[in-house]
Amino acid sequence: MKLEKIEIFDTTLRDGEQVPGCKLNAEQKLVIAQKLDDLGVDIIEAGFPISSPGDFHSVSEIAKIVRSAKVCALSRAHKKDIESAAQALKYAKKPRIHTGIGTSESHIKFKFNSTPEEIIERACEAVTYAKSFVDDVEFYAEDAGRTDNAFLAKVCQEVIKAGATVLNIPDTTGYCLPEEYGKKIKYLKDHVQGIDNVVLSTHCHNDLGLATANSIAGAVNGARQIECTINGIGERAGNTALEEVVMIFKQHQHLNFTTDINSRMLTELSLLTSEMMGMLVQPNKAIVGSNAFAHSSGIHQDGVIKNRETYEIINPEDVGVNKSSIVLTARSGRSALAYRFKNIGFDVTKNELDTLYVEFLKIADRKKEVNNDDLNLMMTAFAQTANYEHR
CATH class of the missing domain: 3.20.20.70 (Aldolase class I)
Known part of the structure; x- marks a missing residue:
């Protein structure tokens, strides 16, 4: 039709x-x-x-x-x-x-x-x-x-x-x-x-x-x-x-x-x-808000990483957004942490991730959001104690 x-x-x-x-x-x-x-x-x-x-x-x-x-x-x-x-x-x-x-x-x-x-x-x-x-x-x-x-x-x-x-x-x-x-x-x-x-x-x-x-x-x-x-x-x-x-x-x-x-x-x-x-757009505004394609819940993050359409009905690119955002908070899970580490050049094993996740939660409980600088500091400290090799 x-x-x-x-x-x-x-x-x-x-x-x-x-x-x-x-x-x-x-x-x-x-x-x-x-x-x-x-x-x-x-x-x-x-x-x-x-x-x-x-x-x-x-x-x-x-x-x-x-x-x-x-x-x-x-x-x-x-x-x-x-x-x-x-x-x-x-x-x-x-x-x-x-x-x-x-x-x-x-x-x-x-x-x-x-x-x-x-x-x-x-x-x-x-x-x-x-x-x-x-x-x-x-x-x-x-x-x-x-x-x-x-x-x-x-x-x-x-x-x-x-x-x-x-x-x-x-x-x-x-x-x-x-x-x-x-x-x-x-x-x-x-x-x-x-x-x-x-x-x-x-x-x-x-x-x-x-x-x-x-x-x-x-x-x-x-x-x-x-x-x-x-x-x-x-x-x-x-x-x-x-x-x-x-x-x-x-x-x-x-x-x-x-x-x-x-x-x-x-x-x-x-x-x-x-x-x-001079009029700010509320972060949760549909389509164009800064959180419209951002995910911080571990369950949602895992689903989006596996398949974007699990929790997104719109492709971000269709409205001019490069990609979805995986935001690290105390609600985030291991898959999101591994995803963000990989984005900045660190490919960690499951055992390494288990150790890093414990430290991540300590930081996440102190901060609203864990950023890339925090992740780099975490990995630097981890590498000094665990003999991690950059992969």
């Missing part, structure tokens, strides 16, 4: 940069944008031009250099926002304006002090105006995750009539469960006239740790674009992590989805983004 393509919409430079303390300058944004283009993302959301002169400048400069991806600029449902976005995208080969408005009862009542009818009118006006500047207009229904499905369907149908080409269904607060979010996407597929002529998009936040799961549920139920960020950075607890959805589709081919992402660049881009934004 032919795999269906899921478009990857990267919003690292917009939603990701909204994280406190993660401000990038224009030069840094250009570097990341170029890497995202090389990575194979389909859409780069470059920023929110009306928000500041600096952001306008960055979007404009990114639009000039991106060769393959569509370049997207965010706006609210205001004419000045849309005009600013259009002007910033002037040099883009494939420009997209991303405009929208809140649709949940909470947003309508408290944020806008408005009515459902007025919200639909404003949404359509925004899409129509954006369409006068570019052919590709994405509409976001902010807080769609908590929006009544029937009303959401009505909004979507009207903005399609107004010219929207992409419908973004954000779980803005990260509230939805995967089954619930998937049903919401399916409801729209089943109840919105003209829905097959546009692309449904997911934009999920991670407040309950479900952003990636919700995005996958959205794709399974009809979404064909996923909005995400490198390392899952973003407002509050973050967004869907780009590297997670890409590798889920690679590993679960029964889903029949694919992307154009060069997965071997994922670790490199993760490190670059982390360094430039």
Whole structure:
């Protein structure tokens, strides 16, 4: 069966940069944008031009250099926002304006002090105006995750009539469960006239740790674009992590989805983004964390040494990591110790290993991790007492 393509919409430079303390300058944004283009993302959301002169400048400069991806600029449902976005995208080969408005009862009542009818009118006006500047207009229904499905369907149908080409269904607060979010996407597929002529998009936040799961549920139920960020950075607890959805589709081919992402660049881009934004990646972060392919338990180490697939479902090389790491701790076993000795040039016998292992445990109980310097010192001391010959 032919795999269906899921478009990857990267919003690292917009939603990701909204994280406190993660401000990038224009030069840094250009570097990341170029890497995202090389990575194979389909859409780069470059920023929110009306928000500041600096952001306008960055979007404009990114639009000039991106060769393959569509370049997207965010706006609210205001004419000045849309005009600013259009002007910033002037040099883009494939420009997209991303405009929208809140649709949940909470947003309508408290944020806008408005009515459902007025919200639909404003949404359509925004899409129509954006369409006068570019052919590709994405509409976001902010807080769609908590929006009544029937009303959401009505909004979507009207903005399609107004010219929207992409419908973004954000779980803005990260509230939805995967089954619930998937049903919401399916409801729209089943109840919105003209829905097959546009692309449904997911934009999920991670407040309950479900952003990636919700995005996958959205794709399974009809979404064909996923909005995400490198390392899952973003407002509050973050967004869907780009590297997670890409590798889920690679590993679960029964889903029949694919992307154009060069997965071997994922670790490199993760490190670059982390360094430039000054936001460390947690060691146990899926796919790109420093411990993602590290093993310290003796049982796991023995299994991985014998056959990597025993405890690894992803080949590290597929995401740009040279090899798995065998980390020596007090939980490590003899096979891991022998493996690490061999890596630094010492081939020990079983009897020699039994003796060395006793000394190793003494060191491991004092330190979090036993490194190569420790191993060399151990072997030097052992050689002086046991007449060991380097093999």
